[in-house]
Amino acid sequence: MNSFPQTLTLAGTDSGGGAGIMADLKTMEARHVFGTAVVVAVTAQNTLGVQKSLMLPIDMINAQCASLAADFQIKACKTGMLGDKEHVLAVANNLRQYDFGPLTVDPVMVAKGGAILLEEDAIKTMITELFPLATILTPNLLEAEKIVGQTIDTPSDFKRAAQMMQQMGAKNIVIKGGHKVGEKVQDYVLLANGHEQWLSAPRIDTKRTHGTGDTLSACITAELAKGHSIIQALQIAKNYISQAIAQTIQVGHGHGPLNHWAGQELS
Ligand SMILES: Nc1ncnc2c1ncn2[C@@H]1O[C@H](COP(=O)(O)OP(=O)(O)O)[C@@H](O)[C@H]1O
Numbered sequence: 001m002n003s004f005p006q007t008l009t010l011a012g013t014d015s016g017g018g019a020g021i022m023a024d025l026k027t028m029e030a031r032h033v034f035g036t037a038v039v040v041a042v043t044a045q046n047t048l049g050v051q052k053s054l055m056l057p058i059d060m061i062n063a064q065c066a067s068l069a070a071d072f073q074i075k076a077c078k079t080g081m082l083g084d085k086e087h088v089l090a091v092a093n094n095l096r097q098y099d100f101g102p103l104t105v106d107p108v109m110v111a112k113g114g115a116i117l118l119e120e121d122a123i124k125t126m127i128t129e130l131f132p133l134a135t136i137l138t139p140n141l142l143e144a145e146k147i148v149g150q151t152i153d154t155p156s157d158f159k160r161a162a163q164m165m166q167q168m169g170a171k172n173i174v175i176k177g178g179h180k181v182g183e184k185v186q187d188y189v190l191l192a193n194g195h196e197q198w199l200s201a202p203r204i205d206t207k208r209t210h211g212t213g214d215t216l217s218a219c220i221t222a223e224l225a226k227g228h229s230i231i232q233a234l235q236i237a238k239n240y241i242s243q244a245i246a247q248t249i250q251v252g253h254g255h256g257p258l259n260h261w262a263g264q265e266l267s
Pocket residue numbers: 139140141176177178179185186187201202203204205206209211212213214216238241242245
């Protein structure tokens with residue numbers, strides 16, 4: 001009997017349910033894969049911002065990974081909020097120790113409300129430790145600019161930045177264009193084989209975009225676990241995120257969460 005596709009997120013929680021591990025698990029559920037989670041950080045958070053956060057002890061990260069490896073067949077995994085150098089390193093060590101399938105690295109740095117989710121001095125560690133393990137890297141525009149140390153504006157800037165991230169060891173890259181302005185949102189894709197492509201969709205005029213990056217990377221992870229190719233996974237994820245933003249739900253008073261049921265019939 002083929003086992004049901006099992007996936008893993010190693011990230012931070014969001015008590016508000018819109019981003020981080022909560023968004024990841026909701027996305028995995030909606031995309032019909034089984035979601036598991038290694039909690040790296042806990043945040044007290046809502047749609048208005050992050051009020052407090054706590055990093056879990058490293059031996060607890062190790063214990064959660066060991067528990068999963070002992071019992072599950074994880075087919076694909078992703079990382080999100082990792083907080084600091086020590087936790088980036090601990091997550092990388094576990095990903096080297098266990099086979100959790102293709103890895104999507106979402107290099108989460110700053111929350112939409114402005115809270116720091118990765119300390120500045122951990123970016124280097126993320127590049128050296130995690131990028132070489134990544135099947136796909138999904139920075140937003142600001143994260144990509146931080147990683148390569150250059151501003152990214154024109155199409156050739158996107159290409160050069162993605163090539164630089166490949167030289168840092170990441171194989172396939174998508175630079176998300178949500179933070180740019182314009183009628184369309186365009187994400188730039190550069191695959192390991194040199195294939196490049198823009199994933200384009202109408203820009204939805206809303207501030208309800210809490211957890212967009214987590215949702216996109218969790219959907220990519222779910223589709224990779226089902227055996228889809230990287231480009232198929234990206235196209236499905238782009239379609240899913242566009243619907244999840246467009247089919248608005250009214251929750252909270254700030255940057256509201258997405259509709260993870262998008263595309264499903266509600267009873
Ligand atoms: N207003 C919007 N309308 C449609 N798609 C969007 C919008 N904002 C973001 N997206 C899409 O959501 C995904 C996440 O993008 P982005 O918001 O840039 O990442 P992050 O959440 O990591 O900052 C991308 O595929 C992007 O194109």
